Amino acid sequence: MILTQCAVCATELGLSLGKKCGRCSTRYCGAACQVQHWKEGGHDQLCKKIKKAGGAEQYTANQNYTKTVSVAVEKCAEDTKGQTCYICTQALHWKTKEGLVRMCSCRGTSGFAHVSCLAEEARILVAEAEENNLRGKVFDERWVRWNNCGLCKQEYHGVVYCALGWACWKTYVGRPEANVLRMHSMTTLGNGLRAASQNRERLGLLESQFALMQRSRVNREAILAAQGNMANCLEDLGRIEDAIELSVQVHSGMKALRGNRHTNTIICGLNLAASLQSKGRTTEAQSLAAEYLPISESVFGPLDVNTLGLRSTYLRARCRDPDISLDDWRKAVSSMDDLYRTAVKVLGTQHPLTVQCKDDGEASQKALAEIDAQASLEALAL
Structure with a gap:
């Protein structure tokens, strides 16, 4: 996670307040908490270990990755009995000894893998793209392997996506804060946290990402996409009114910037329609979903998850319309x-x-x- 709290008292420090341990960069609100952590919190035993791992951010990412992989393997244990990884062909990973996972759309004996194998495959593909200066769609097709199955091409979900999110973040956390891959990895981790319903942690991550984007002066489209993710998180936390208010701004901004046939605009329309439906504003939700359904079918295809999501939102709102005929x-x-x-x-x-x-x-x-x-x-x- 992006460390924005004092390690002792959890005071919010944002991205620049407080002080850091000179050796490992663990963050504190002040000298008193730093001393307390050293004397009573066990930091004297961990400091060198954290530094060796690459600093507090890297150490935290590594720890969370290991924990979430264990959770994912346990969650998939019944489904993966007797199977082998389609990448390394082993049941247990030769190095980590981790078990298998599968939370995608693969059927039968396909799609079983180790999180570490999936992560290594994605890392290599992205490294090659970076080395060859690939951009646009070609780069995106490689980056998406951090969260999409290489066989069925569908997005992972649940705790497997969360584990891959941590794998992605721990891979790029050591880069400069304005580095594009580090920014992308924050988005991937945020989506993984959402998949595992860890929305409070996700909101803190997204707020930090938004602040970094503003400081780094990234382009308007990326800022709008980040705000769209924040709106989704607010809805997941039950803050529907706040989510709708922000979603309206994001949808309007993206539509003005890219038009209504751009992929980001369609997704913004889907998110806004879903929020409106959740709030009981069924007429508005139906209208917006109906507007984007044919566009999504044309741009993404009729079987894409975004198109199916729009159809689901439309039908949910339709069935809750008080004026609908029998x-x-x-x-x-x-x-x-x-x-x-x-x-x-x-x-x-x-x-x-x-x-x-x-x-x-x-x-x-x-x-x-x-x-x-x-x-x-x-x-x-x-």
Whole structure:
């Protein structure tokens, strides 16, 4: 994590306040906490170890990576029994002795891997891109391997994404703060934290990233994308009004900058529609999702996760529209069933969007059945 708190009393230090240990760069709010940490907090035993690891940021990243890999392996243990890594072909990693993971859309015996193998593969691909001065789409196709399966091409989810996020951050944390790969790694870690529902930690990371971007004077599009991630985090934390306010600004800014057919604008539209739907503003959510659905199908494709997300948001808002007719409700519920089957086929049964589609469909079917039952009772009474 970006260290922005005193190691002793957790006082917020931002990016520049307080002081650091001269040897390992552990941060404190002042001399008193630093002395206390040395005398009572065990820092005298850890200081050299932290310095040897590359400093406090690197040490923290390494520790969190090891912990999250263990969690991911345990989470996937039942699914990975008797399998081998598709990269190194071993069940246990030869060096780390870690087990296997798989939280993507692969089926059967495909897609099992060690987090460290996935991370090394991504690191090599990005290093080659950097060495050959690759830019744009070519670079993006390599960077995406930090969070997308190399076989099914779908994004990892859950604790596996979180482990890869920490792997990415620990790979680039030692670079200068304005380095583009370090910036990218912060975004990858933030998305990984979201996948594991660690949203308070994610918000602190995103706030630090935003401050770094402003100090480094990065381009307007990157700033808007960072603000969009912050809006998502605010919604996940239940701060829906704050999320909508920020999402409106981001969507408007991205649309003015890039037009409504750019990938970033479409994603901003999806995020805003989802926030509006969560707040119960169903008419606005339906309208925005309906606007971007055909655009997303054209730009991303009909089976892309963003297109499926827009369709899910539209149908959720549709089913919660107080003015919807009974016939239209039945059609929406039927469309939800179709969307769920598509999500299972494309994303797998465990993907968060698939789970959401299943839950939404079941809830809507139950509500519809209750209405039908009530209508039958009223008909009998007549």
